[in-house]
Amino acid sequence: MTYRSILAVLDGTPAGESQLRAAFALGRRYDxxxxVLHVKPDPNMSLPLVGEGMSGALIDDVSRELEASAQANADRARRFYDEACRAVDLAPVEAGDKPLAGGFRAAWRSLVGREDSETAARGLLADLIVVARPDPGQDGAYAPALEAGLFETARPVLVVPPGGESFAGRKVAIAWNATREATRAVSAALPLLAGAESVTVVSLAESGRNAPDPARLAxxxxxxxxxxxxxxxxPQRHAGNELLAQCAELDADLLVMGAYGHSRLREFVLGGxxxxxxxxxxxxVLLAH
Structure with a gap:
C-alpha cells in the first residue's frame, strides 16, 4: 500500500504554508x-442574516468586505502553491479532468463554492487529505475541510500544525484503544509506519478497566x-493532553489516532x-474516523 493521490485543501490562511510543505514532501516521497484545492466562498452565500433595519448600502459594504477577504485568501493560497512548486523545480500547472500520472506531480484547482462540499466531492478518491490545523483560538469553530474529510469521505486526514519546515514522520506514536477508528487510522498510516525509524504504540489505561493489549497491534x-x-x-491528565505528553517524551514527529465524534447539523463536533x-x-496528526 502507498499513497498515489493526495488532496491538500488550502484555505489561504497563513497556516497553509506549513501544510503545503508537508503535502509536497509526501507527494515527492510516494511519487x-x-x-492543491482552494475553494473561494461565494460572498452572496456568506452574507449574514439581514435584519429589517439593515440598509442596502450596508449590505453592499459587507458584501465587498467579504469579497475582498476571500480574494486575499485566494491570492495567498495561489502564492503558496507557486512557491512550493518553485522550491522543487516544478512548473505550476492547472488541474484538469484527469490526474497527472507518472511520478510526483502537483496541480492547482481553484473553485467557487463551499469548501466542505468540494472537499467531500474531491476527497472521496484521494488516498490522503492534508489540511491545516484549526486555529486553537477559535474553540468550537467550524473547520469545513477537516470535517468533510473525516465524516464525508471516509479517507484519512493529515492535520498539519503551523511552523513545521517539512514532513518527516521518522518517529511515530500510535494512540491505541482497539476501536474501529484507531484501527482505520493504523491501516491508513501503514505507508508512513513502514518508512519510520521508530514506531511506538501508546495505550492509555481507562478508568476502572484494563487498557487494550497494545502488544497485539505490535x-x-x-x-x-x-x-x-x-x-x-x-494517564496523569486528560487523555488528549496525555497523548501529547507521550509524544513529547518519545520525541515523536507524527501522531496516529482515531477521530472520535460526529457531524451534526453542519457543526464540527469531536470527542474530548x-x-x-x-x-x-x-x-x-493523522486521523481516521
Whole structure:
C-alpha cells in the first residue's frame, strides 16, 4: 500500500504554508499526484442574516468586505502553491479532468463554492487529505475541510500544525484503544509506519478497566515488516493532553489516532481527546474516523 493521490485543501490562511510543505514532501516521497484545492466562498452565500433595519448600502459594504477577504485568501493560497512548486523545480500547472500520472506531480484547482462540499466531492478518491490545523483560538469553530474529510469521505486526514519546515514522520506514536477508528487510522498510516525509524504504540489505561493489549497491534504491524515498541500509560491528565505528553517524551514527529465524534447539523463536533489533540498538537496528526 502507498499513497498515489493526495488532496491538500488550502484555505489561504497563513497556516497553509506549513501544510503545503508537508503535502509536497509526501507527494515527492510516494511519487503521488498532489492536487492543491482552494475553494473561494461565494460572498452572496456568506452574507449574514439581514435584519429589517439593515440598509442596502450596508449590505453592499459587507458584501465587498467579504469579497475582498476571500480574494486575499485566494491570492495567498495561489502564492503558496507557486512557491512550493518553485522550491522543487516544478512548473505550476492547472488541474484538469484527469490526474497527472507518472511520478510526483502537483496541480492547482481553484473553485467557487463551499469548501466542505468540494472537499467531500474531491476527497472521496484521494488516498490522503492534508489540511491545516484549526486555529486553537477559535474553540468550537467550524473547520469545513477537516470535517468533510473525516465524516464525508471516509479517507484519512493529515492535520498539519503551523511552523513545521517539512514532513518527516521518522518517529511515530500510535494512540491505541482497539476501536474501529484507531484501527482505520493504523491501516491508513501503514505507508508512513513502514518508512519510520521508530514506531511506538501508546495505550492509555481507562478508568476502572484494563487498557487494550497494545502488544497485539505490535504483532500485527510485524506482519507488515514494521517493528513497534509498546508503552502502557496510566494517564496523569486528560487523555488528549496525555497523548501529547507521550509524544513529547518519545520525541515523536507524527501522531496516529482515531477521530472520535460526529457531524451534526453542519457543526464540527469531536470527542474530548480528539479536540484536545487538534487544539494543542505541535506535530502532524493523522486521523481516521
Amino acid at each position: 503521488a499526484y498532489l492536487e 504483532d500485527y504491524l510485524l506482519l507488515h515488516g514494521i517493528e513497534a515498541r509498546v508503552r502502557r500509560v496510566e 481527546a480528539t479536540r484536545e489533540v487538534l487544539s494543542n498538537a505541535e506535530v502532524p
